Structures are given as C-alpha cells and as structure tokens.
Amino acid sequence: MITYNGERIVDAAFAEQVYEAVARIPRGKVATYGQIAAQVGDPLAGREVGHIMSCAPSGRNLPCHRVVNRTGALAPDYAFGGQEKQRALLEAEGVTFLADGRIDMTLHLWGKYEQFNIFDMS
DNA sequence: CGCCTGACAGACT
DNA sequence: TAGTCTGCCAGGC
Numbered sequence: 001m002i003t004y005n006g007e008r009i010v011d012a013a014f015a016e017q018v019y020e021a022v023a024r025i026p027r028g029k030v031a032t033y034g035q036i037a038a039q040v041g042d043p044l045a046g047r048e049v050g051h052i053m054s055c056a057p058s059g060r061n062l063p064c065h066r067v068v069n070r071t072g073a074l075a076p077d078y079a080f081g082g083q084e085k086q087r088a089l090l091e092a093e094g095v096t097f098l099a100d101g102r103i104d105m106t107l108h109l110w111g112k113y114e115q116f117n118i119f120d121m122s
Numbered sequence: 123c124g125c126c127t128g129a130c131a132g133a134c135t
Numbered sequence: 136t137a138g139t140c141t142g143c144c145a146g147g148c
Contacts, residue, residue, distance in 0.1 A: 034131055
C-alpha cells in the first residue's frame with residue numbers, strides 16, 4: 001500500500017485505478033507514467049505505475065504499450081518482448097516515431113497537444 | 123532501521 | 136531536447 005497526504009491507499013485499489021486509466025488511453029495516443037499516476041491521485045508515484053504495469057494481469061487486454069516515459073522513449077526490452085514489438089503495436093495504431101526511435105510526443109501525447117492534433121482516433 | 127534500486131518526473135543548465 | 140541533479144514512493148536486503 002502507499003501513503004499520500006496521510007491517507008492510506010490499498011495497493012490493489014491503486015493498481016486497479018492504474019489499469020482503468022491505462023484502458024482509457026485512446027488509440028493512436030500515448031500517456032506518461034506520471035500522467036497515469038496523477039489521474040489515480042498520486043502525481044508523485046510514477047515509479048509505482050511502472051512497476052504495476054510489469055505485474056499487469058494478462059486477462060484485461062491492457063494497452064500498456066501506450067504508456068511511455070516523458071521523453072517518449074519505449075520501455076526496456078524485458079517489458080514487451082522487445083522494443084520492436086512495442087513499436088510495431090504502436091505503429092499499427094497510427095503512432096509515428098522519430099528517427100531516433102522515440103515517439104513523437106508533440107503529436108501523440110494524450111491530453112497535452114490535442115488542440116494541435118487533427119486526428120482523434122478513439 | 124538504513125541503503126540501494128527502479129517501465130519516473132521536475133527544475134535547471 | 137539532452138544531460139544532470141534532486142525528489143518521490145515502494146520493495147528487497
């Protein structure tokens with residue numbers, strides 16, 4: 001469990017909210033771990049979000065490949081069976097990558113640049 | 123307990 | 136944006 005502002009939040013409940021938030025990420029967009037953490041009420045627990053993803057239950061069809069760090073870099077190889085895999089999944093949804101293999105955050109970051117994004121594929 | 127580590131983030135340079 | 140330093144939280148030792 002975690003503590004926040006004196007309140008105690010059950011670990012399982014926290015994870016549950018994380019999964020919900022992740023499930024809400026629209027197709028063709030990505031969110032940062034920090035964003036997810038903020039949505040579930042703990043903006044400072046980005047690391048926890050990452051850890052929770054690693055334990056994500058497989059029965060839920062969670063689009064965890066849409067969650068990246070703030071620079072748009074993909075998760076380490078051990079997360080999706082290779083970054084190639086994750087990249088393929090994202091590209092299949094319309095996410096574009098930069099030459100250095102990172103996601104173009106100015107186009108696909110969920111909730112930050114939509115006003116500039118013509119395409120809203122959800 | 124303290125210390126180190128990590129799918130992270132923010133402020134600064 | 137990249138690099139660096141610092142802050143945060145949980146978990147393992």
